[in-house]
Amino acid sequence: MTTDADPAAVGRARTFAAETEPFRRELLAHCYRMAGSAQDAEDLVQETYLRAWRSYAGFEGRSSMRTWLYRIATNVCLSAMTSRPVRLLPSGLTGPVDRADGPPSLAGPGEVSWLEPLPDAWIARPDDDPAAVAVERESVRLALIAGLQHLPPRQRAILILRDVLAFSALETAELLGTTTAAVKSGLQRARVRLDDVGPTDLLEPTDERARALLEGYIAAFERSDARLLEQVLRADATLEATPFRDWQSGRAACIDVLDTYVLGAPGDWRMIATTANGQPAAIVYRRDAGGVLRADGVVVLAVTATGIARVTKCHDPALAASFGFPPALPSSADGVGSTSSGRQVRPFLSR
Incomplete structure (x- = not known):
């Protein structure tokens, strides 16, 4: 037997979608910075929206919708990081080989979790402001993402929230459930560890x-x-x-x-x-x-x-x-x- 959907529930779902969907692409970029994998980022965003929907009835608007979603997404990522290996590139494993005496050596099956590239089309819209597009591109460059993976997850989150997304120290502390002193200390340590992320004078792909x-x-x-x-x-x-x-x-x-x-x-x-x-x-x-x-x-x-x-x-x-x-x-x-x-x-x- 079928029954008509509850009009109130349908309306709530439509309101939820209208309020949250505009942030999906930037949340995908955020999860990618945290995880180093486009596929993992998709899964993390799906989990973020699932948790957000479950908690939506209790959302009282004390923070903006964007801040609320970033709080959920960041904590989803931090939870996932406890059970997932760090994703790396070969340059994160050892020093360079100046001259090959034979074919490059392969890593063994399951020995390393490799960093994955992110299609630009996943996070950019054709009608986006060119200046905003340039900033977004810089924040997902491969060398930066590779460098971020070497940071402990909470330091990674702090640096991304503060230096990439421009949340204040207070907002970051509230997002992570910690103190501003801890955020400032973590940010300082993260910046020291992330002191070399490759060339900074990269050309835009449209150049x-x-x-x-x-x-x-x-x-x-x-x-x-x-x-x-x-x-x-x-x-x-x-x-x-x-x-x-x-x-x-x-x-x-x-x-x-x-x-x-x-x-x-x-x-x-x-x-x-x-x-x-x-x-x-x-x-x-x-x-x-x-x-x-x-x-x-x-x-x-x-x-x-x-x-x-x-x-x-x-x-x-x-x-x-x-x-x-x-x-x-x-x-x-x-x-x-x-x-x-x-x-x-x-x-x-x-x-």
Whole structure:
């Protein structure tokens, strides 16, 4: 037997959705900063909204809706962090390998939980204010997210709430159920530990120079041309790729590994430009033994006015779907990439 829904309950649900949904994307970014995984962040946001709905009847408006939701989301993240391993990049495990004597070594199954990239489309709206978009991009850059994961969870939360989201010390203390003195002390310790998060002069992915560098990097792979890598990588560039433990520092070491073990033959690779973590990126496809271009992961570039400073490749075919791309490309896609069509790549001489 069915009955009509309670009009009061329906109205309450609609009011809840209208009041809370505008904050979903920024809460997703917040949970991503805490967790270092886009998929985990989605789960944490879902749990946040579930808890918020359960407590909605008791919400008295003593704080803003935004502050109330951040309190719930932060505590959901802190609870989750107690049972989840820290997510890292290879550079967070050990020092660089200057010259490879063999293929990069793989981490064992389950040995490391790897940091995951965040599709820009998950947190940005086309009609967002450009200045707000720039700030949002800076707050999810891959080097910053990697650095945050090395902080204890509460210090991580304090730094994000204070320095990224601009909550006051008092508001942060109330969100975390602690004192302002504890917040100030935790923030000071977090800032000291997070003293180096990579280049601070990164170009916006919409910058013409950034697009030219991304095109050059894509062309190097699609044409199997290491000389193009020399044009786009900075002299002090670094290269890391999950799930490999080894990483390289310096243009010569990066090109040596890529040219020896990765580039292969022209046509082995196909890349489609996108953005991730507020940085130029590409969905990577690799030709398999049957000739099919299958998703291989995502590469994210840290791009400056003097060239590409860092290359981070995440080998996970499932990431293509997260960015809205197929697991394999049709045969008609061969030769129609952003640089593989044969047109001249815009020149860019790195220092």
